[in-house]
Amino acid sequence: MKIVITDRDTVTSGDLSLDSLERFGEVVSYGLTAPEQLIERIADADAVLCNKTQITAEVMDACPKLRYVGLFATGYNNIDVVHAAKKGITVCNAGEYSSDAVAQLTFAMLLELCTSLSRYSAYTASGGWVTSPVFSAFIHPQREIAGMTLGIVGCGSIGRRVARVAAAFGMKVLVYTRTPEKCPDMECVSFDELLSRSDAVTVHCPLTDATAGMFNAEAFGKMKQGAFFVNTSRGGVVNEPALREALDSGRLGGAALDVLAVEPMRADCPLLGAKNLIITPHVAWAPLETRQRLLGIVESNIEGWLKGEPRNVVS
Incomplete structure (x- = not known):
């Protein structure tokens, strides 16, 4: 053969x-x-x-x-x-x-958004702490992940793994899925309710005709002011210009993406230079x-x- x-x-x-x-x-x-x-x-x-x-x-x-x-x-x-x-x-x-690996990067991204870890590392590496007048230079925003509500879009193996990790962190979990019968122990809600109640939304659904561009200007407009958005599924579920606007306007507090609509990233990608945005090159699956x-x-x-x-x- x-x-x-x-x-x-x-x-x-x-x-x-x-x-x-x-x-x-x-x-x-x-x-x-x-x-x-x-x-x-x-x-x-x-x-x-x-x-x-x-x-x-x-x-x-x-x-x-x-x-x-x-x-x-x-x-x-x-x-x-x-x-x-x-x-x-x-x-x-x-x-x-890849369920464990994708869940791992999902939370690495969410924790970065909540802690500003890389910003603080860059601050100390540049000598900022050396010249600080106070011992604790909390110059970048931080949030406690415990007590936050995490909205999970898609409840396959990865979505369920993310839900378990979220519970371990003390988060409240909401789920939007087309198959709620597979998630009997989770609170399944409508897409709009998930957007309006979640402090952070993470996406784990496949790219289909139904999900293509589902995160558009209308969806981002329904999210909480300052909420976080994480996508480790497929780039096509996001309207990238709409995400750019939600970030630059301050509607969202930050976003982290491991996937884009076109990969590798184009030089004219609409997300280049967006505020409070983390992009990794489709590596969640790659340990x-x-x-x-x-x-x-x-x-x-x-x-x-x-x-x-x-x-x-x-x-």
């Missing part, structure tokens, strides 16, 4: 070996693959492993040997799964591999332990498919 990895560099920077995949057959690995290179590179592949590579109907039709697509990801909107099913191509994703777990799931999916017992099938 020939396996082609199309975008290795989105999974490892050299710290994670993918050599274990060679037990399944011949492996050809590319750091990245441009759209115009894809068909040529996978033309004789039995299986393709990818993260963000677009596997369209046209690509599938041009690759008659292709029988399996394995994703180094949970999301699969880059694969035409309907056409894959028609052609008998099995598509498998990686399920709940080494998390990617090791991801690789294990990808291998398990291949094993199941070869045995005629495919797992995590999305096609």
Whole structure:
């Protein structure tokens, strides 16, 4: 069996070996693959492993040997799964591999917004404390996280993990979800009620037609004055110009994003230079332990498919 990895560099920077995949057959690995290179590179592949590579109907039709697509990801909107099913191509994703890591960064961001930690570190590094007339230079705003109300949008594995951590911090938790039956022990409310009652809102829903741009000017206008906003899900759920306006006007007290509508970030991104904004380059899922777990799931999916017992099938 020939396996082609199309975008290795989105999974490892050299710290994670993918050599274990060679037990399944011949492996050809590319750091990245441009759209115009894809068909040529996978033309004789039995299986393709990818993260963000677009596997369209046209690509599938041009690759008659292709029988399996394995994703180094949970999301699969880059694969035409309907056409894959028609052609008998099995598509498998990686399920709940990053819940702990994403919850971890979510709270790192929320704690930064509440403590101004990096601002204080920069202040002392620049010699500010040396010249301070008082012993405690509380020059940047801080808030206690205990007692705050956290609104969680989306109650899948990550949303539930965030809720548990929030409870440990002494926060009150509100949830907006389309499947409240999966969260019987949580207070599920409408989207508008969540916005109006929450001191901080964190987003953990998939990007769909229903969620695209759901955080727009109207939504930000319904949030509490000075509330915090955190998004570690998908950039497309946020109207970025509207977020910029909410930050620059002081409507929001701060925001932290691990995702943008277009990635990598564009030079003309409307959020560049916004007030009280933290942006990280889509790294919530990327601790080494998390990617090791991801690789294990990808291998398990291949094993199941070869045995005629495919797992995590999305096609």
